[in-house]
Amino acid sequence: MANITLGGNPIETSGNLPSVGSKAPDFKLTATDLSTKSLTDYNGSRLILNIFPSVDTGTCAQSVRTFNEKASQLENTKVLCISKDLPFALARFCGAEGLDNVETLSDFKTGDFGNDYGITFKTGPLETLLSRCIVVIEKDGTISHSEQVAEIKDEPNYTAALDALK
Incomplete structure (x- = not known):
């Protein structure tokens, strides 16, 4: 389990992220059109998984905006923004913000992505x-x-993620 805090208070997770150098676990997530997407749907592309609790919080929303801006500059790379928000909420947010360089996916159906x-x-x-x-x-x-x-409550290290793609 990872050492995560919320306002300095410890929170337990179901495990640890897969390690660098390992194969990414497959997933089944729900797109905004309610179709199911899996890792194999993105074969041949590099991926940034931007994972967060809810797009309805300031930090999460900012991460989607930041990656939307940066994604337009990335060659053969897709940014997948993943949460347990309903697909309708994710579509509404991106539509209202005019964000079209990221794809939003939801783990609301099974929670398997988060556990895996x-x-x-x-x-x-x-x-x-x-x-x-x-x-x-x-x-x-x-x-x-x-x-x-x-x-x-902190934002991710965008530069480190983007540098990994260079």
Whole structure:
């Protein structure tokens, strides 16, 4: 389990992020059109998984905006913004913000993604939501960078994630 805090108070997660150099676990997530997306749908592309508790919080919303801005500059790279928010809320947010360089996906149906990646909160006020994390996956499915943000209110290290793609 990772050492995560919310306002300095410890929160337990279901495990730990997959390690750099390992193969990314497959997933089934729900897109805004309610279709199911899996890792194999992105074969041949590099991926940034921007994972967060809810797009309805300031830090989470900012991470989606920041990656939307940066994604337009990345070659053969898709940014997947993943939470347990309903697909309708994710679509509404991106539509209202004019964000079209990221794809939003939801783990609301089963929670398997959060458990398989070891990032579901098991304790605290955000119990069952996803921890703030960044995972960079190369075209061959290998993880080249991962970050689980230690204080959930903090933003991820965007530069480190983007540098992993250079």
